[in-house]
Amino acid sequence: MSERPMTNPGGFLETTTSTTERPRPRVELPQRGPFLFPPPYNTIGIRLTNADDMGGADRLRDCGYAYWNNINAHQGQPTLFVMVSIKGLGACLYEVNKTTNAVTPHGPLFPAGHPLANETAEGWYWSFTDPDVLYVTNDTELSRYHVAGRRLELVVDITPMPVIPVRTDEILRQWHSSADDRTHSVTVRAGESRGWQNLGTLVYREGVPAEATWNYFEKTGPLDESHVDKSGNWLVIKENIDQRNGEDNRFIHVPTRTEFQALLDEKGAGGHSDLGYGYMVSCDNWDVFPNSVRLWKLDGSSPQGLVVYHGLNWDAQINHPAHGNARPGDWNSQYAIGSGASRVHLPRVNEILAFPLNGSLQVLVIAPCMTDLDAPGGGGVGPDYDYIKLPKANVCPTGEFVLWTSNCGGERLDAFLVRVPGQFLGGAVPPW
Numbered sequence: 001m002s003e004r005p006m007t008n009p010g011g012f013l014e015t016t017t018s019t020t021e022r023p024r025p026r027v028e029l030p031q032r033g034p035f036l037f038p039p040p041y042n043t044i045g046i047r048l049t050n051a052d053d054m055g056g057a058d059r060l061r062d063c064g065y066a067y068w069n070n071i072n073a074h075q076g077q078p079t080l081f082v083m084v085s086i087k088g089l090g091a092c093l094y095e096v097n098k099t100t101n102a103v104t105p106h107g108p109l110f111p112a113g114h115p116l117a118n119e120t121a122e123g124w125y126w127s128f129t130d131p132d133v134l135y136v137t138n139d140t141e142l143s144r145y146h147v148a149g150r151r152l153e154l155v156v157d158i159t160p161m162p163v164i165p166v167r168t169d170e171i172l173r174q175w176h177s178s179a180d181d182r183t184h185s186v187t188v189r190a191g192e193s194r195g196w197q198n199l200g201t202l203v204y205r206e207g208v209p210a211e212a213t214w215n216y217f218e219k220t221g222p223l224d225e226s227h228v229d230k231s232g233n234w235l236v237i238k239e240n241i242d243q244r245n246g247e248d249n250r251f252i253h254v255p256t257r258t259e260f261q262a263l264l265d266e267k268g269a270g271g272h273s274d275l276g277y278g279y280m281v282s283c284d285n286w287d288v289f290p291n292s293v294r295l296w297k298l299d300g301s302s303p304q305g306l307v308v309y310h311g312l313n314w315d316a317q318i319n320h321p322a323h324g325n326a327r328p329g330d331w332n333s334q335y336a337i338g339s340g341a342s343r344v345h346l347p348r349v350n351e352i353l354a355f356p357l358n359g360s361l362q363v364l365v366i367a368p369c370m371t372d373l374d375a376p377g378g379g380g381v382g383p384d385y386d387y388i389k390l391p392k393a394n395v396c397p398t399g400e401f402v403l404w405t406s407n408c409g410g411e412r413l414d415a416f417l418v419r420v421p422g423q424f425l426g427g428a429v430p431p432w
């Protein structure tokens with residue numbers, strides 16, 4: 001498949017050492033559809049939701065985490081689809097024409113009364129390769145939802161799970177799937193009778209011999225979550241192995257069940273992170289650089305811990321790196337997306353950013369987040385609501401569109417897209 005550079009307008013480059021502070025801009029927003037972010041950004045934004053979608057109330061749920069794709073695999077398609085969740089309606093579908101940037105809302109994916117209509121849709125995500133497939137979950141199942149035909153296809157059911165040593169009331173949380181849709185990981189959690197503690201990680205592989213279908217990795221310390229990489233060959237488990245400091249990382253080669261290394265928290269283990277093909281892009285709160293983002297090869301090969309982004313102050317950070325645009329091949333020709341929000345005014349705070357993974361420490365500044373942590377939109381006022389208000393921007397598989405939620409300094413969250421001017425990064429993506 002041929003590739004083309006992205007030539008969307010706007011954006012500008014600076015380095016991670018730049019001390020330029022930009023005032024929060026006033027952005028004129030349409031009711032729905034495209035608009036232009038003001039200078040110095042000059043990028044194309046797209047407003048997806050408005051007050052009419054939510055009866056004027058603050059009912060849009062935040063995007064969840066940056067590693068769950070809310071934008072479908074729209075390579076070669078004239079339109080893209082976005083899934084967001086609205087309280088009282090559940091998962092809702094929005095279609096964007098990639099030529100005109102016009103937005104068509106399609107409403108809830110599931111009718112009232114459907115068992116999945118009441119789910120929050122946190123942890124649901126689009127396939128990396130099939131534009132029609134949305135992965136949907138409940139406590140015990142992972143299913144593919146074929147959007148065009150409104151058809152559910154069961155992938156995994158916890159009921160016949162043979163690899164968990166003792167079965168009582170387990171539930172499944174935080175699914176991830178490889179880019180080829182064949183390998184899936186999930187955290188296994190005990191039910192209420194055992195205090196909802198995380199027990200281990202299940203990996204389910206499709207299209208392999210029966211004896212290799214199920215793999216279960218018990219925790220060695222307090223377990224947070226797990227994540228299979230986009231190749232399906234590697235598993236990252238986040239748990240506190242040594243019972244000190246914060247969570248550590250275990251890197252496991254799935255086909256052989258070989259644990260290649262353990263990365264301790266104080267040595268750079270990832271907290272918020274996303275995975276490419278055999279590598280991890282993750283935040284590190286122990287590095288000498290404030291709020292750095294580092295790249296780790298899961299097989300232990302060089303480079304290890306390469307700093308690909310850092311801030312100038314510990315008071316502001318990229319909260320959630322996103323790398324849904326990862327593709328097979330050379331990692332150092334690719335880039336990740338970062339976003340955050342803070343009450344502190346510093347360089348690159350409250351902005352959508354892209355940064356190459358080659359260690360050049362360049363930054364593409366794309367758009368303002370428009371988030372005000374002291375505004376009520378996002379649930380209420382005060383630090384207890386800050387996490388909901390964080391943008392948690394995620395990037396589509398082509399790398400051309402970034403989605404996030406923002407209160408725009410008002411009383412309600414809304415969802416936005418921005419088109420990434422990838423030509424600044426030398427990026428190339430499959431044709432859209």
